[in-house]
Amino acid sequence: MNFIVAVDGSESADRALEYALSMVEPLGATITIVHSVEPHVVVEGGEEPIAGVPTSGDHIVVESLEDAEARGEQVLEEARAQATEAGVDSTSELLYGNPVDALTSYATTTGxxxxxxxHRGISKQYEGLAxxxxxxxxxxxxCPVTVVR
Known part of the structure; x- marks a missing residue:
């Protein structure tokens, strides 16, 4: 059996990884830890989230692909270390694009x-928008999806 654990560096993803490790270790199952590379859009100036593209003005900064990949590799490395410590065999994979599209495609392709x-990732501030x-x-x-709070 192989399960996918999606991580993004958020506390919620950390809890999902911990829960997955506790569930799969007794089964002798393996996990594939994935992170979807999608450069962050950072809003500068003000505390309020933008209401949409027309209101964004000059306040949007987009992370470079290289920086997003480096961030993703760091998140995966930390998660692999946690899996190793828990005694669970794991592999990792950087995916690209919208996390939903990338994860659903990867889960289907790998069976x-x-x-x-x-439950909520690093983009929770913009959940209403995205x-x-x-x-x-x-x-x-x-396949079945376990959402961890």
């Missing part, structure tokens, strides 16, 4: 037995 994901990854995964995944 994953399930996906573990945190939609919830966890919610969309539950709707679109070809």
């Amino acid at each position: 994953a037995d399930g996906v573990f994901v945190g 939609g919830s990854v966890a919610k969309e995964l539950v709707e679109r995944a070809s």
